[in-house]
């Protein structure tokens with residue numbers, strides 16, 4: 206999608222030729238003398254338009270206005286959440302084939318955060334999935350102009366939010382693709398595609414290399430599948446080699462049947478979304494490739510299917526992870542932690558400043574937090590604060606959950622160093638405690654996106670979360686004066702080095 210920023214007030218917007226002009230009307234709208242201002246003022250006065258977000262008035266062939274259709278949409282205070290709500294409410298109008306070129310104009314307000322919200326909402330509202338539905342009408346909205354009073358003031362935020370929206374969209378697209386269109390091999394091909402961009406590299410390992418590394422936990426999950434596993438290593442080098450990277454680790458279960466501990470049939474199709482953590486890593490790299498910030502980032506993806514089979518791992522089997530710790534697999538449906546634990550062990554070789562894993566890990570996290578906030582766990586308070594703040598700034602929020610050692614009691618077993626499941630209580634936390642044993646002393650955080658990575662029901666589809674949160678975190682991490690980004694843990698005694706002293710280039 207072609208997205209441009211332009212200096213426009215309503216008197217200039219009158220002359221914008223387009224299929225649809227959206228005028229975002231804030232509380233306390235200040236009237237001028239042009240045709241659009243008059244239209245807005247009359248509609249407000251006559252009670253046909255309210256400035257409350259979600260309220261709108263649709264007009265056609267307005268005299269003296271060049272746009273074919275005009276939608277006046279209330280944005281209340283003009284805060285990002287209100288702008289977002291207003292534009293997502295117009296998804297119906299934006300998704301129709303008739304709208305190819307749209308202009309969205311702030312009638313007052315329109316600061317950097319409102320612009321960012323408008324960009325992300327416009328991308329989100331006009332996205333159309335077509336990969337396995339080629340007859341669906343593809344996205345027709347291909348040119349959007351965002352009109353603001355002062356382009357210079359918001360230009361940087363605009364560029365950044367277009368790049369983020371592009372990354373979010375890539376994550377959405379891969380999340381949505383069914384398992385037979387998104388195999389581990391195809392995910393690896395998507396990663397290699399990203400490596401065509403400057404400063405991005407990609408290395409892909411198959412079963413032989415993974416066996417050689419001793420990733421026994423990852424291999425155990427994959428052994429029941431006919432589809433081959435892939436271990437994907439992406440690198441973005443935007444800073445000096447001496448700069449320790451942030452390592453992102455994505456769960457890439459391209460389909461989770463549960464394995465021998467098989468899941469019930471209803472809604473099992475949704476387990477095609479079990480690679481949304483991996484998709485978010487791809488999305489982040491898409492954005493990094495676009496923005497070229499001054500940081501180093503490594504992206505690791507452990508991708509395979511979890512299938513029941515004659516060769517599949519069985520409940521009670523004990524496997525040896527890459528770390529040397531043995532694991533009794535009491536439930537083959539707790540497979541995410543098994544692929545992630547070996548990826549976390551592998552991550553240590555990059556001497557990371559910070560490791561963050563992203564996973565659709567537990568149904569328990571959906572029960573705890575629903576679909577609004579992702580679950581966040583961190584071994585370090587500074588890192589937790591930074592992720593929390595990044596989520597708020599990106600409108601992609603998370604919530605910290607605890608890591609008390611008492612929660613790990615249930616992982617004890619007589620037959621291995623640990624079991625892969627504890628009881629049902631606190632299931633999101635016991636999963637995090639399992640992962641923590643593989644993070645070692647390194648600053649580490651875990652994002653459980655089981656509730657936020659996709660929506661069910663009539664609007665079934667991937668959300669592209671938490672690409673926004675992660676990119677905001679990474680961009681914060683590369684400005685040296687950001688206080689809450691550095692890992693501060695007393696337990697590690699090695700502060701994070703995720704700072705560069707250089708600010709990012711756009």
Ligand code: BES
Nearest residue numbers: 536538539540565566567568569626655
């Ligand atoms: N991919 C699922 C988690 C999941 C379930 C996400 C439902 C979203 C909706 C994960 O692999 C899984 O099956 N987890 C089990 C763990 C349990 C066996 C300890 C779960 O949450 O039931």
Ligand code: MN
Nearest residue numbers: 461538539540
């Ligand atoms: Mn599972």
Ligand code: ZN
Nearest residue numbers: 458461479541
């Ligand atoms: Zn899973």
